[in-house]
Amino acid sequence: MFDINKFISKHVTKRNQSLFIKDIEANRQQLEYAINDKRVCVIGGAGSIGSSFIKAILPFKPSSLVVIDLSENGLAELTRDLRSTEGMFVPDDYRTYTLDFASPLFEQLFVREKGFDIVANFSAHKHVRSERDTLSVQALITNNVLKAKGLMDLLSKYPPNHFFCVSTDKAANPVNIMGASKLLMEKLVMSYCDRFPVTTARFANVAFSNGSLPDSWISRMMKKQPLVAPSDVRRYFVSPQESGEICMLACIIGKSGEIFFPKLEEEQMITFSAICDKFVEELGYTKKEFSNESEARLFASQMKDDENEYPVFYFKSDTTGEKDFEEFFVPGENVDLDRYSSLGVIKCEVNCSVNEISEFLSKLELLFDFAECSKADIVNFLCSFLPTFEHEEKGKNLDQKM
Numbered sequence: 001m002f003d004i005n006k007f008i009s010k011h012v013t014k015r016n017q018s019l020f021i022k023d024i025e026a027n028r029q030q031l032e033y034a035i036n037d038k039r040v041c042v043i044g045g046a047g048s049i050g051s052s053f054i055k056a057i058l059p060f061k062p063s064s065l066v067v068i069d070l071s072e073n074g075l076a077e078l079t080r081d082l083r084s085t086e087g088m089f090v091p092d093d094y095r096t097y098t099l100d101f102a103s104p105l106f107e108q109l110f111v112r113e114k115g116f117d118i119v120a121n122f123s124a125h126k127h128v129r130s131e132r133d134t135l136s137v138q139a140l141i142t143n144n145v146l147k148a149k150g151l152m153d154l155l156s157k158y159p160p161n162h163f164f165c166v167s168t169d170k171a172a173n174p175v176n177i178m179g180a181s182k183l184l185m186e187k188l189v190m191s192y193c194d195r196f197p198v199t200t201a202r203f204a205n206v207a208f209s210n211g212s213l214p215d216s217w218i219s220r221m222m223k224k225q226p227l228v229a230p231s232d233v234r235r236y237f238v239s240p241q242e243s244g245e246i247c248m249l250a251c252i253i254g255k256s257g258e259i260f261f262p263k264l265e266e267e268q269m270i271t272f273s274a275i276c277d278k279f280v281e282e283l284g285y286t287k288k289e290f291s292n293e294s295e296a297r298l299f300a301s302q303m304k305d306d307e308n309e310y311p312v313f314y315f316k317s318d319t320t321g322e323k324d325f326e327e328f329f330v331p332g333e334n335v336d337l338d339r340y341s342s343l344g345v346i347k348c349e350v351n352c353s354v355n356e357i358s359e360f361l362s363k364l365e366l367l368f369d370f371a372e373c374s375k376a377d378i379v380n381f382l383c384s385f386l387p388t389f390e391h392e393e394k395g396k397n398l399d400q401k402m
Helices: 004-012 021-026 028-035 048-060 072-084 104-113 134-157 177-190 213-222 240-253 272-282 293-301 354-369 375-385
Strands: 039-043 064-069 093-098 118-121 162-166 198-201 227-230 258-262 286-290 309-315 343-347
Touching: 004 240, 004 272, 021 028, 021 240, 028 048, 028 240, 039 048, 048 064, 048 072, 048 118, 048 240, 064 072, 064 104, 072 093, 093 104, 104 134, 118 134, 118 240, 134 177, 134 354, 134 375, 162 177, 162 240, 177 198, 177 354, 177 375, 198 240, 213 227, 213 272, 227 272, 240 258, 272 286, 272 309, 286 293, 293 309, 354 375
Parallel strands: 039 064, 039 118, 064 093, 118 162, 162 198, 198 258, 227 309, 286 309
Antiparallel strands: 258 343
């Protein structure tokens, strides 16, 4: 039986234990005080990172856990997973709701509950492939930023003790609109720091997270389809468990206005093709590499049950928004690398007020309403507010590839 967690530990992160275990143990008393017997609301909790956050906080025994997600199937699987895990604490007051967190029903929930002690938002368009055309760009900005604005205003009425909103390493010197939307989101949530505690985290790729390229290899294998991977893209990786832990640490022990990131060395980056090689090998095959998609598909369609070779297609990245390298902070940001064993902290300077960013977002919505609005118009408008955003347009997106 294929053990995904052991595979990640052995071949992807190459760590036998969590990167953050020392910092969790060093701050256990603070974590227990902040979480035990507290009421928690997790938005986007059925996704890979949101569910990992939930698994990280449950051992500290909150009194209530409310999980919001648009995926009804995802919430069902989360519940099955939690209740099927030996030793997992699930509070008596555990509820899931299939809701849009920008909907009137979500606001009604907050009114009835009079807010929560801890609120964490993981609802996001997270894929670079979300950038295709004008409508797809508007959708990702609406979810990552405009809906987040409504959430922040709601939380101002019911201030939590801790609020966390997930970011991404792609927010540092963004080259794609998804990364730019997350940088804009950071500026948005940080403008509320004087109203309630706000923290976020930029972190690496989560190995085999839902919808990720490595995660797709499992489905491709089940359907006897070829595996694909870029050979020139090197990335940092954390395990699903680690993704939840860094978010928990940022949420609970972080000071308002701080951005957390994992302290990883450059030599810890790995290519997707290298991971794919190990994946094929782990499942008992020898890779058979092809020079184009059509040949790989043809071979896969003719594979016999006893075939010991598996088709792969590796390629050089040529799509819009792919960054050559990953970085968690940029020159000029106030970075503390000494406070924690495995975590770096960016002390964010709040350089725009709620009113200033609200004005910018109102103008952005007006741009969206303009019938002739183009993707280039949106990029130019974002650049006017985000000077580090340098969009790289290559005229090709990931939906045009296997």
